[in-house]
Amino acid sequence: MRYKFLITILLSGIFLGSKGQQIKFTEYDLDNGLHVILHQDNTAPVVAVSVMYHVGSKDENPSRTGFAHFFEHLLFEGSENMKRGDFMNIVSSNGGENNASTSQDRTFYYEVFPSNQLELGLWLESERMLHPKIDELGVKTQNEVVKEEKRLRMDNNPYGKFTENIFTHLFQGHPYRWQVIGSMAHLDAAKLDEFIAFFKKYYAPNNAVLTIAGDLDIEKTKTMVAKYFNEIPKGTPVVKGLFELKPVTKQIVDTVYDANIQIPAIFAAYRIPGMKSRDSKVLEMVSTLLSGGGSSRLKMKMVDDKKTALEVAAFNYDLEDYGAYITFALPNNNTSLNDLLIDIDAEIVRLQSDLISESEFKKLQNQMENGYVSANTKMVSVAENLANGYILQDKNTNDLNEQLAHIKSITREEIRDVAKKYLNKDQRVVLYYLPTK
Template sequence: MKRSTILLALMASLGAGASSALAASPVSSAAVASNSAGAQQFKLSNGMGLIVQPDKRAPTAVHMVWVRVGSMDEVDGRSGLAHALEHMMFKGTATVAPGDFSRKVAALGGQDNAFTNRDYTGYYQQIPSGKLEDVMRLESDRFANNQWPDSEFKKEIEVIKEERRMRTDDNPRASLMEQLNAATWQASPYHRPVIGWMGDLDSMHPDDARQFHQAWYVPENAVVVVAGDVDVDKVRALAEKYYGSIPARALPERKPRPEPLQKGERRLDYKAPAEQAYVVMSFKVPDLRNLVEPKDSDKDAMALLMLGSVLSGYDGARLDRQLTQGANRVADATFSGSSVVNRGPSTFLLGGVPSQGKTAKDVETALRAEVARVAKDGVGEGELERVRTQWQASTVYERDSVFGQANDLGSNWALGLPLDTNDKLLSLMKTVTAAQVQAVAARYFGDDQMTVATLVPQPLTDADRAAQKRSGAAAKDGAVH
């Protein structure tokens, strides 16, 4: 959902404990937070959040509801529930028939969709601004009153299984990443795939989804985000009318589930029909938790973000230049990057595809050599300045889109980040020195915190090729429900 490598890394997924507690206040109270772009944050009378970002350039608006629940809130044996419930949220209420929600939004001249990841679930509608009240009425109804017959769930779970087959089972690299996550994390719920293990989908019952909705879809655990050609006071009044009247309920206790210290290298080979090998290394790294008074671990997380973008954040970056170009190239493609802003633990990934005549081990060795080179020789100030410029340009570009603004504000809230996150991150980036980037390259890339997954190609049949072609088309399509 973000437009640059570093932005992807930053917003990938902050601990729930880092979320600021905002005192409940009635609709007539002042905003509890604001930012330089004009966004204002409020608390509805039932504890639900509201963020409004006026943008008068066009008569359109984006309306979103973000729920701070994702696959990390599931339990073993019930993987995939957050995503399954996202699908079921389109299957009706007492007043809206199954499948009618999107048709009603389309009739208003809008479009809608939803998404689920490890940390949160989101729903959105992009509509003419004059239709905002209509979508608020629809969305608040399904948030509070989602209901459907068992038959709808039984049909939809088969759709989800097919989605898993197309996006994961028939995609060797996606399957490899699933296996890498499972090997990297033991106690952390991040070891489960967002879409769920197939066995869990097979045994999932309609009441599992209903109970998940009852537990997590509560006002205190959600925020309404509205951006576009709107009046702040009118949006607050509508939000209180449609969302503020939803009864407040207590949230379940969230267990911290800390990951135990890894004390040795982990490796796995994954055999699948494929044309080329593929290798990905996962290194456990610090989280970015505090943007106001960063600790040493926060500073290291920022330096790791910078390192990831120095290595592969732009055309001709270090990995591209050293590994994929010239007569001695070892890789057809490479990547690097860290996910340090999550509700759960963080990693730094290095990966690549061997070029003809080279092996996955050759790529692994070359990737680690580039990090070792940074640890030994450091980086140039010009490289860091390029990363900062990219981040600043991406932030400006993001603000040029009404959807981008709403999406940015919602994901920040879901991850426990303040409204002025982008400004704070840019300020922190300006403080990261070349010496800090060199230091993290030396500190976090040893064997003991590393997990390596290698795709071992197996012979391809015509059926395999057809399945992988469908998988690629599904990934390109990008539909999320």
């Protein structure tokens, strides 16, 4: 048992900084436009190597959705110097772990290795960027993998399509209206040259950031980065589309039936500003206040006291251009969905009308600070958060270190005013999510 615990510590790379400690980093650009961020932490012999590309489902052709998520899978197929299927085997046989994720706005790949395998991680990511294997066999193989993922996560998963149905209404006129996994029909119809063109456009060094965090030597790492990434040619600059959406001025109501559920649910979603907005950060605090933990307002009222809800939550789905503030509840004791919505709305109106108490505000700040520390306990998390700052916060890598100051600067008055500005009945989508009859 102790051996397994030590292995877990090595692979995760525990970040031992105290609350509020600044995360130091070095950043620079290669001639081909690749932005490099290095964070040195020698507390454990582990290193995370990551590349974030500024491409997500938002960048897709509306008739070819799902490409960004598809490449999350396809770029594990190998390269000119790596046989098909070898990527995962190389990582695991050298004591590492790896994964990737795609959102509407970015794609993130990483490996976590014992620090003596740093160079291997750099070689793997340079192979992925320089000459990946994109052929008919790989496309066909990953097409089946993506279809199975869609079946598991959406088609056969209880409540798996709630964001699809909400975003269709909330982001009409914006690429956020389709899901990251995209359309299987679009992927089936796509030709190989379309996949190759998508790769050449978005997976170039000048549309990416390489972030390395952990037990490393800064100067030696710079030398290795130059060795593996300098030769990769610069791509054509990516021009992002701009989308201005008209405000939601009338409540939109929809009903969805799901064969995978027995308990109905009710959702209410509001369009809010993107993650760069200060208001988005305030709404993060509103989420914590309403449903962050057992002593939050909604859970105490609806789950503990009135026992009308099995579960209730509010969360801020923050994205680069816009965001969605979503509340939902599952009924208990045959409570009607409308009664659940009335209770949630009452708490929002209370928030819009009255300042929260000083003691509740202090507790809220502590919760947010603890959440910040928890989000940076692993080297791979530090790498991802540094990259997020550069990619999604107007090249502000230091956003990670500024978050606590933002939290502490938010006032009780702002919480009230932001709730009053965005969380109104005539600015939302209400979704009744019901079992199939």
